[in-house]
Amino acid sequence: MITITGATGSLNRATVDHLLQSVDPSELAVVVRDPSRVDDLARRGVDVRAGDYADPRGLRAAFEGADRLLLVSSNDQNADAAALHRGAVRSARDAGVGHVLYTSHQGADAASPFTPARDHAATEHALAASGLPWTALRNGFYAHTLEWLLGPWRKTGAVSVPADGPVSWTSRDDLAEAAARLLQGEVLPLGPVTLTATAAPRFADLARWAGEAAGRDIALDVIDEEEWTQRAIAAGRPEGAVRFTLGIFQAARGGFFAGTDPALRDVLGREPVTARSIVESMVRA
Numbered sequence: 001m002i003t004i005t006g007a008t009g010s011l012n013r014a015t016v017d018h019l020l021q022s023v024d025p026s027e028l029a030v031v032v033r034d035p036s037r038v039d040d041l042a043r044r045g046v047d048v049r050a051g052d053y054a055d056p057r058g059l060r061a062a063f064e065g066a067d068r069l070l071l072v073s074s075n076d077q078n079a080d081a082a083a084l085h086r087g088a089v090r091s092a093r094d095a096g097v098g099h100v101l102y103t104s105h106q107g108a109d110a111a112s113p114f115t116p117a118r119d120h121a122a123t124e125h126a127l128a129a130s131g132l133p134w135t136a137l138r139n140g141f142y143a144h145t146l147e148w149l150l151g152p153w154r155k156t157g158a159v160s161v162p163a164d165g166p167v168s169w170t171s172r173d174d175l176a177e178a179a180a181r182l183l184q185g186e187v188l189p190l191g192p193v194t195l196t197a198t199a200a201p202r203f204a205d206l207a208r209w210a211g212e213a214a215g216r217d218i219a220l221d222v223i224d225e226e227e228w229t230q231r232a233i234a235a236g237r238p239e240g241a242v243r244f245t246l247g248i249f250q251a252a253r254g255g256f257f258a259g260t261d262p263a264l265r266d267v268l269g270r271e272p273v274t275a276r277s278i279v280e281s282m283v284r285a
């Protein structure tokens, strides 16, 4: 049985959809906080179970029978994500899961200025200490996030961001497809696997590509972090989310998202979608 959490979210719902192209629904279970949100999967014959990382005992029951378990990382910026993940790993161990895969992040590092990166590092540590076979899918940064990070450049003629660094912006759907392929593989890689697109552009590149696609010059305007924060808040973004996002620029400057790896291309058996093509399709949308 392949068991997947987070099937109400974008990444793992897409992973389930990819899996259903080649796996019989009776071989799949999803563990979600609100089963009513995946009625369609239940109707197709997927085993839908209730489970919340905040309830390790219930989770243990929900993980029973899992040969391979894909654990999504929490999306709750106000939760102690590392503690939730540690509980989920314990539940997996207690349920006798065969192999745990976890949606980690490329920059997973206890020293990163980006909060989730520290949570991912702590979770990988818990997986390593669990005694279970495990794989951390160190996913590249979701490239669709660029729609808001590039800001109102269409109006202003400039991409205004804090000082940045290279980031291997990656298509979330490529990551979902890769997870589905890995889950069906004969042998799973052990430990961290870095899944990224094959280039790590900077905002100067992204601004240039946006300009070329739009047929006009788009400047890069490097602004102070506080000014960027205030502009994003004034544009209607919640302050907590804006300050959280600043960590992306800080970690990028520190080189935490700079690496690229051929593993995603190898797993997909094709070139991953590029950040450039994602920017171009945003411009043309």
Ligand SMILES: NC(=O)c1ccc[n+]([C@@H]2O[C@H](COP(=O)([O-])OP(=O)(O)OC[C@H]3O[C@@H](n4cnc5c(N)ncnc54)[C@H](OP(=O)(O)O)[C@@H]3O)[C@@H](O)[C@H]2O)c1
Binding pocket: 005, 006, 007, 008, 009, 010, 011, 012, 032, 033, 034, 051, 052, 053, 054, 072, 073, 074, 075, 076, 084, 103, 105, 139, 140, 141, 142
């Ligand atoms: N690589 C990147 O650039 C990047 C960017 C953003 C986020 N992420 C991480 O990748 C994860 C997956 O991305 P996504 O786009 O699918 O995010 P998403 O659409 O926000 O989905 C997150 C999923 O996690 C589930 N979840 C959260 N807390 C949970 C809990 N306590 N117990 C059980 N399930 C819980 C959510 O369930 P509900 O539907 O019940 O809330 C949802 O299904 C995110 O959660 C985040 O940790 C990565």
